[in-house]
Amino acid sequence: MADTHHIPESPAGIDPATLTHEQLHGWRCALCGTLLTGDRPLGTVTLSQGPTLTTYPLWACDPNCTTENAWRAALTHAAGCEACRTGECATGQRLLDAYPTAIRQEHAEGAG
Numbered sequence: 001m002a003d004t005h006h007i008p009e010s011p012a013g014i015d016p017a018t019l020t021h022e023q024l025h026g027w028r029c030a031l032c033g034t035l036l037t038g039d040r041p042l043g044t045v046t047l048s049q050g051p052t053l054t055t056y057p058l059w060a061c062d063p064n065c066t067t068e069n070a071w072r073a074a075l076t077h078a079a080g081c082e083a084c085r086t087g088e089c090a091t092g093q094r095l096l097d098a099y100p101t102a103i104r105q106e107h108a109e110g111a112g
C-alpha cells in the first residue's frame with residue numbers, strides 16, 4: 001500500500017500535478033490552457049505541498065474549449081509527456097477526448 005502520496009478526487013479526471021500555476025489560479029483553462037475570458041467552474045483540486053493541503057477552484061472555457069484549443073492542448077501535452085509515448089496517460093486521453101467533445105459542441109452551436 002503506497003498511500004504516502006494520496007491524490008484526492010479531482011474533477012474530470014484532472015491530475016492537479018499536471019496543472020500550471022496559471023491554471024491553478026484560474027487565469028487559464030484547466031483543460032486546454034487557453035487564457036480565460038468567459039469561464040465555467042470545473043470543481044476543485046487539492047494539492048499537497050509538504051504538510052500543507054491547498055484547494056484550488058478550477059475553471060474552463062465557457063461553454064466549451066474550442067476544437068483548435070483542444071487539439072493544440074493535446075498535441076502540446078503529448079510532445080512533452082513520457083506516459084503518452086507508452087499509451088498509458090490519463091491526461092493525454094482526457095485531452096484527446098476533449099477534442100470530439102469540442103467538435104460536437106461547435107456543431108450544436110452551428111445548428112442553432
Ligand SMILES: [Zn+2]
Nearest residue numbers: 029032061065
Ligand atoms: Zn479550454
Ligand SMILES: [Zn+2]
Nearest residue numbers: 081084089092
Ligand atoms: Zn501524457
